[in-house]
Amino acid sequence: CNSTVGFIGLGNMGRHMARNLIKKGFNIVAFDMNKNAAESLCGEERVVIASSIAELSSKVDSLVTMLPDNDSVMQVYSRDDGIIKNAKKGATLIDSSTVDPKVPQTIGPLAEKQGFVFFDAPVSGGVMAAENAQLTFMVGGLENEFRRLDKILTAMGKKSFYCGKYGSGQAAKICNNMILGISMGAVSEGLNLGVRFGLDPKLLTDVINSSSGRCWTSEVYNPVPGILENAPSSKDYQGGFASKLLKKDLSLAVELANRTCSSVPLGNKAFQIYEQICKSQYADRDFSIIYKFLNESKGK
Ligand code: NAD
Numbered sequence: 001c002n003s004t005v006g007f008i009g010l011g012n013m014g015r016h017m018a019r020n021l022i023k024k025g026f027n028i029v030a031f032d033m034n035k036n037a038a039e040s041l042c043g044e045e046r047v048v049i050a051s052s053i054a055e056l057s058s059k060v061d062s063l064v065t066m067l068p069d070n071d072s073v074m075q076v077y078s079r080d081d082g083i084i085k086n087a088k089k090g091a092t093l094i095d096s097s098t099v100d101p102k103v104p105q106t107i108g109p110l111a112e113k114q115g116f117v118f119f120d121a122p123v124s125g126g127v128m129a130a131e132n133a134q135l136t137f138m139v140g141g142l143e144n145e146f147r148r149l150d151k152i153l154t155a156m157g158k159k160s161f162y163c164g165k166y167g168s169g170q171a172a173k174i175c176n177n178m179i180l181g182i183s184m185g186a187v188s189e190g191l192n193l194g195v196r197f198g199l200d201p202k203l204l205t206d207v208i209n210s211s212s213g214r215c216w217t218s219e220v221y222n223p224v225p226g227i228l229e230n231a232p233s234s235k236d237y238q239g240g241f242a243s244k245l246l247k248k249d250l251s252l253a254v255e256l257a258n259r260t261c262s263s264v265p266l267g268n269k270a271f272q273i274y275e276q277i278c279k280s281q282y283a284d285r286d287f288s289i290i291y292k293f294l295n296e297s298k299g300k
Contacts (some may be wrong), residue, residue: 004029005152006056006063008076008083009097010037012239013123014066016130017096017156021064022046023133024155031056057086062152067097069248077107084114092148093118096137098177098245100252101167104140108166117145120166122173123157126221127240128230134158138176140169171256178253180217181246181270181287187217188291191224195295202227223291232286240286247274247283 004027007018011032018028018041027046031053032038041047050056053076057063063083067073073095077083083093084107093116095104104120111118119141129135135157139146146162153160163172190213194204201224208218222228225236232240250271257264273290282289 003027003062003151004060006030006050006060007066008032008053008056008063009066009068009072010040011066011068012127012241013096013130014064015040016127017064017066017123017135018047019044020130020133020156021152024151026152026155029056029059052081053083054081054086057083057091058088060091061088062092062094063087064094064096064152067095068245069097070099070103073097073099073103074106078110084111084116087114087116089115091116092145092152094121094149094152095119096121096123098122098173098249098252099170100255101140101170101174103167104170105167108141112142117142117148118166119146119149120169121149121153121160122169124173124176125157127232128220130156137161138163138169138172140164140166140171170252174249174252174256177246177249178264178267178270181250181253181274182266183215184217184221184223184246184287185270185273185290187213187215188223188288188294191222192291192294195224217288221288223288231288233288233291237282237285237289237292240288242284243274243277243287243289244283246287247271247278250274 005021007028007030022028022044029048029050030041031050038049108118119139121137121139123135123137125135133156137153137157137160139162163169191201195201205227221231223233225233253267254271277293
């Protein structure tokens with residue numbers, strides 16, 4: 001495959017996703033406002049680092065953005081030196097960041113008017129899945145154009161779901177991450193309770209993973225250091241999925257719940273706890289640090 005894909009946002013997730021596109025034969029034009037992040041791809045074959053978003057946009061037929069939040073996505077797409085003003089006619093624009101559904105609901109029609117095809121395509125799976133091309137994509141946008149994403153998404157993930165019109169991919173992602181935040185809290189509370197009683201966390205994990213408490217956070221992303229060698233908890237909670245990003249996703253869930261008059265008491269509680277974590281020194285550490293946070297908050 002000789003086609004060229006633009007990639008904007010080479011952080012914890014984006015750099016692995018871009019590398020998987022390279023492995024599958026795509027040429028990459030990459031940009032990140034942080035030079036160190038952009039340089040993480042230097043030395044790879046078939047990579048050009050662009051000096052601006054405008055330059056990148058003018059060189060590619062398809063591009064992926066993997067940015068932190070609403071503001072960064074709105075800016076990168078809509079400012080004068082951004083994607084919409086500078087992309088090639090007919091380009092495919094894929095935003096894989098997690099943002100409020102209002103963002104793709106704004107950008108989608110704007111892009112359509114200018115002759116582009118835009119999708120919200122957030123991902124689930126975490127950094128390890130990004131590295132192993134095992135992500136799940138949840139896609140919103142024009143259904144009759146969905147198939148044009150096949151080659152790009154299969155290079156980075158194992159599955160993609162068409163969820164509906166603009167914003168539907170983000171809505172699915174926000175529901176998933178609200179469950180993720182609640183379940184990481186639940187597993188961390190259970191493990192911390194057991195450890196304080198005197199149980200061995202490895203034994204307790206084995207018990208849970210053979211019992212009804214088993215879930216992704218206990219099995220694949222365990223929050224106790226030393227249980228899973230490759231999980232962020234075993235790397236001093238570095239890398240992975242920052243607590244401040246999960247807090248953002250939980251706040252998106254609470255907002256979506258307000259907009260749709262849905263009751264989310266557990267989602268609200270998880271949001272409050274991650275708000276507290278982000279006021280501590282742990283905001284940039286992986287979200288499984290909630291285990292350590294609970295362990296250090298005696299009896300509260
Ligand atoms: P990150 O903070 O590690 O990476 C974001 C990158 O975007 C950084 O390198 C930053 O320099 C760059 N950036 C920010 N603003 C920019 C701009 N205006 N122009 C160019 N570059 C800019 O974040 P991440 O963990 O890679 O997550 C990216 C997105 O994916 C977030 O929306 C997050 O919620 C979502 N997500 C993360 C995970 C995870 O496990 N880390 C999993 C699923 C989804």
